[in-house]
Amino acid sequence: MNQGNVVIRTRDLVKRYGSFVAVDRLNLEIYEGETFGLLGPNGAGKTTTILMLLGLTEPSEGSVQVVGLDPTRDPLGVKKVVGYLPDRVGFYEDLTGKENLLYTAALNGIPRKQAEERVNELLERVGLAEVADRKAGGYSRGMLQRLGLADALVKKPRIVILDEPTLGIDPEGVRQMLQFITQLSKEERVTVLLASHLLHQVQQVCDRVGIFVRGKIVALGCVEELSSQLFKDEPYVLEVRAQPTTEELIRNLKGITGVDAVEQAGDTLLLHCMSDARGEVAKVIYQSGTSLLHLAVRGRSLDEIYRRYFLTAEEQTHRRAG
Amino acid sequence: MGGHELSVQPDAKLGLHKNWFNKLTSAWASGLGAVTHKELADHLGGKRLLILLGLVAVTGLSAVYVAASTIRESAMEAVETGFVFLLLFSTSGGSLPSFLSFLGFLGPLLGLALGFDSVNGEQTRGTLSRILSQPIHRDSVINGKFLAALCAVSLALVALTLLISGLGIELIGIPPSSEEILRVVCFALLTIVYVAFWLSVSIMFSIVFRQAATSALAGMATWLFFTVFATLLAGLVADAVVPLPSEPTALELMRHQRIEMALSRLSPTTLYYEATSTLLSPHTRALGPISVEQLEGAIPGPLPLSQSLLLIWPDVAGLVAATLLCFAASYVLFMRQEIRAI
Known part of the structure; x- marks a missing residue:
């Protein structure tokens, strides 16, 4: 363009x-x-x-x-x-x-x-x-x-x-x-x-x-290019908030192909997966009858990109100085 | 187009003039005109010039008023010496110094006030980087500022001189002769150059110092040094170099005097006083010590204007040179200043 x-x-x-x-x-x-x-x-x-x-x-x-x-x-x-x-x-x-x-x-x-x-x-x-x-x-x-x-x-x-x-x-x-x-x-x-x-x-x-x-x-x-460059080899972390969060829901989420682990942090669930499984996750939540409040890929915003690039640049200069 | 080019064959001298003129008009068009116009409008509309001019006008008018009454008291004597009109400017009456001394003392303030924040003021307000990113030559800014302040000062001083002349004629009732008018014109021009010197000093300080207050103080310090302490200091140094015994010989006196004068002439204020007092009292025949032998056979009488001018030529040249030097210094400083600092 x-x-x-x-x-x-x-x-x-x-x-x-x-x-x-x-x-x-x-x-x-x-x-x-x-x-x-x-x-x-x-x-x-x-x-x-x-x-x-x-x-x-x-x-x-x-x-x-x-x-x-x-x-x-x-x-x-x-x-x-x-x-x-x-x-x-x-x-x-x-x-x-x-x-x-x-x-x-x-x-x-x-x-x-x-x-x-x-x-x-x-x-x-x-x-x-x-x-x-x-x-x-x-x-x-x-x-x-x-x-x-x-x-x-x-x-x-x-x-x-x-x-x-x-x-x-x-x-x-x-x-x-x-x-x-x-x-x-x-x-x-x-x-x-x-x-x-x-x-x-x-x-x-x-x-x-x-x-x-x-x-x-x-x-x-x-921005998309930057993000795919930076997060190439990294697993996705999905943030999920659902009402109510039940044991059954967590079990169901774990069953999705590609989801490695589910972590509970407060009322937020963190899903570690190899690919972007947002579609599947939404479907599972919908089918389990709970209401979905929030669903996002964590740390793919420019903030994160910026912070990471900034850190790598800092590290490099430190290494060179050292 | 080709034919047109062929037909234009200006002779070298005319071409040179045209070239020069073209350069000037193109500089005027590319920013200089706009900057000068804006700065002049600022000065004339601003309170600063008004306040200072008010101060100079009040002191000047009272000095002339007192001078006029002194002249009237000894009218016969005054008329005999001639140049009564000029006496208005140079006579000090009783407690008040003459208009000339007032101008020598307060004139610098006028120049300092119009220039002390000309560059650093724009830096602190954040306008300079905006102006310099417009398609103008960088020197247009400083040239325009100097030119505009000079115009404002000239306008003010000419108006003041005319006002005082009018008042003087009214008070003493003797119209000036043509030579007197010429001398007053020269005096006004000289005053403008003198104020221009202080203007360029203050512009220089406004580039050197980042804070307007600092540059104002530096300007004041320089002003006090030159108007008050320079002559004192010159005397002290002369005393140290050539200590005078209780009964000094003519040679010792001469050497002492020479050193003192040479030193005090480093001060533009001294130059200004010497030049203007010579202009305004045509009887002045020399600016240094004169021996009795040198005066032998001289017929006392006023000098014609051309001879007075010849006498003060070195002073005028010195004053102009000092002004140009200061302006050149500020020009170079401004052109080389890192914009990052702006």
């Missing part, structure tokens, strides 16, 4: 600050129109990578290409087509939200009249039309973040880079923000690069995810 043109490509990208390696031989390809999630803990080098993509920081080694341009050589060409929402985005507090966006438009050389139209339309879209003429100093964190998104879109970018766009905003704000991002990608075919440490949000909106630990991509692909 994402084999379009490559719009962002890095080759053996390295960034050092003194002896500290922030980005370590990063190879990354992002295709036109996809939503790519750069997922990693704080301090993994996400922001540094973004700054190099924008030409705001020079790489120590390696090369970057954004829409075929080298950001170090032609930063203006790159900045013309890339919209950027920095983490902890700020605005001029004594200007109104609208004036702030108009300033961005002026910096992009958009003529005043066109800029007015574009800004009004964007403010409408991010739901800030009503407060457009209020000073940005009075905006809440969520409003600022939405204004930041509008700000990144003023120049009609081909690529939007969002650095922790949902940080510090309430759940409703997060929902809205993710909805905007999905809309952007689906309706306007804008390539989105989303850097975050919040897995569930990335999982919701991104086509592909790169897990980024200590300046390296340790895993890359869509």
Whole structure:
């Protein structure tokens, strides 16, 4: 689904600050129109990578290409087509939200009249039309973040880079923000690069995810791919909650082919099996006349994937250090 | 298209000019104009310039008022020496120092106030990385900031000078001669350069220090050092290098004086005072110690403007050079600053 043109490509990208390696031989390809999630803990080098993509920081080694341009050589060409929402985005507090966006438009050389139209339309879209003429100093964190998104879109970018766009905003704000991002990608075919440490949000909106630990991509692909890679040789653990949990039910469950063991933990049953036996399990429970409350494969969420990759990367570095 | 190219054969000089002009307009279009426009609007609409200008205006007006009454008391004497209008700016009356000294003392504050948070303020508010991710040259930001503050300062100082001139004419009732007007124009220009120096100092501090409060304090410290302590210190150093006995010889006095002056001229405030006081009192003939022999045969009288300008040329050059140096330093610092720190 994402084999379009490559719009962002890095080759053996390295960034050092003194002896500290922030980005370590990063190879990354992002295709036109996809939503790519750069997922990693704080301090993994996400922001540094973004700054190099924008030409705001020079790489120590390696090369970057954004829409075929080298950001170090032609930063203006790159900045013309890339919209950027920095983490902890700020605005001029004594200007109104609208004036702030108009300033961005002026910096992009958009003529005043066109800029007015574009800004009004964007403010409408991010739901800030009503407060457009209020000073940005009075905006809440969520409003600022939405204004930041509008700000990144003023120049009609081909690529939007969002650095922790949902940080510090309430759940409703997060929902809205993710909805905007999905809309952007689906309706306007804008390539989105989303850097975050919040897995569930990335999982919701991104086509592909790169897990980024200590300046390296340790895993890359869509969420299902990552999960099958990681859990290839592992038995499934199914979580089952049924009402009531009877001895007979447990016996029946044990009888299912493929189920090795049944463990009882509180009111939850843990079924160890070699394959995904959810269908069989549901059938057995239904036939035994008890009601099924919960049935899930344990530990196959992005959380688990992320934690495992993170751990393996940590182990490797420890081993190397040792 | 080919034919068009062939027909265009500008001569080298014209082409150069055009090239330069094109560069300027393209820089203006790619961000510099927008930054300057926004910053200027901020300064003119902001309270900071208003407060400081109010302070300078009140002190200036009272200084001129007092000067005018002093001039009126000794009107005959004043008229005899000529240049009564200029006396308004340079006369100190009783308890109040002259307008000139006030400007030399408070002018730096104007420059410091407009620049001390120009870069680190944007860093702490998180606006700088947003602005720098727009398709503008990085130097547009710092150039625009300097240019806008300079424009605001110039506007304010010109308005103030005009206001005071008007008040002065009203008070003493003698209109200025054309030479006096020219001298006041030069004085205003010099004041703008002087304030521009402090502006570039404060912009430099705003890049070096991460906190606006720190850069403001550093600016104040530099200001106090140059306006108050530099001359004191120059005297002390001269005393140490050439200790004067109770009855010093002419040579010793001369050497002492030379060292003291050379040191105190390192301070832009001294340069400003020397230059402006020469401009505003045309009778000043030299800026250093003069022996009696040198004065022999001299006819006392005012110098024409061109000669006064010649006299202060080194001071003006020094002041401009200091301004450019500070601005160049901030330019380089800003261009090389790691964006990660921003």
